Every structure is written in C-alpha cells, then in structure tokens.
Amino acid sequence: MAGYWIALVDVHDPEAYQEYAKRAKLAVEKFGGRPLARGGRKVALEGAEPPGRVVIIEFDNIEQAQACYNSPDYQEARSYRADAASGQFMVVESLA
Structure with a gap:
C-alpha cells in the first residue's frame, strides 16, 4: 500500500526555503517519491484554511x-x- 507524506508548511523565509526545497527534492527522488501536490491553490471546505503550503508526496509504501x-x-x-x-x-x- 502506498504511503503519503503530507505536510502543512508556513514559509517565513522564501529564499532560504528554496535551498531546502532543492535538496529535499533530490532526497525524495532517491526514494522514489512522486509529488502529487506542492503549494498549489487550496480551498477550505470546513474549518480554517491551512496556512501556507500543502505538500503531498506519494511513495510505494509507508516504510x-x-x-x-x-x-x-x-x-x-x-x-x-x-x-x-x-x-x-x-x-x-x-x-x-
């Protein structure tokens, strides 16, 4: 069964975050991760809208x-x- 990283991220320093994103992408690719959502448009249906970015990455399994x-x-x-x-x-x- 697939495993999904789900992250709700509030970016305070976009320039420094770019370096993280570049390095994280390489690590995720090394483990076969496939980004499904990464900071695109979001619409709250119930409750408060999550702050910042929503990231979802699919892996082959949770391990x-x-x-x-x-x-x-x-x-x-x-x-x-x-x-x-x-x-x-x-x-x-x-x-x-």
Missing part, C-alpha cells in the same frame, strides 16, 4: 516514506528548513 524522511540526505535538507519554515509533517498509509 519507503519513513526511510526517506530519516535518510541523511533528507535530514540535511531539513536543516535548511529549520529557520525558514514551520509546519506539520506526517506519513499516511493508503487504503489500497
């Missing part, structure tokens, strides 16, 4: 998604995000 997040490549990328953005990150397993 692959976790391995990418925990990899040295992604953790290095993550260090560039530390002062540039805040957010919530999770992995969700698909139903089928």
Whole structure:
C-alpha cells in the first residue's frame, strides 16, 4: 500500500526555503517519491484554511516514506528548513 507524506508548511523565509526545497527534492527522488501536490491553490471546505503550503508526496509504501524522511540526505535538507519554515509533517498509509 502506498504511503503519503503530507505536510502543512508556513514559509517565513522564501529564499532560504528554496535551498531546502532543492535538496529535499533530490532526497525524495532517491526514494522514489512522486509529488502529487506542492503549494498549489487550496480551498477550505470546513474549518480554517491551512496556512501556507500543502505538500503531498506519494511513495510505494509507508516504510519507503519513513526511510526517506530519516535518510541523511533528507535530514540535511531539513536543516535548511529549520529557520525558514514551520509546519506539520506526517506519513499516511493508503487504503489500497
């Protein structure tokens, strides 16, 4: 079953965030991740609209998604995000 990274990200420093995004993309590709949504238009249907960007990345399975997040490549990328953005990150397993 596929695993999905879901991130709600509020970017404070767009220039520094660009460096994170560039490095994170390489790590995600290395683990076979496929971006499905990355900061496009969003419409709140119930409750408050989430701040900032919504990112959804599909992996072949939840273990692959976790391995990418925990990899040295992604953790290095993550260090560039530390002062540039805040957010919530999770992995969700698909139903089928």
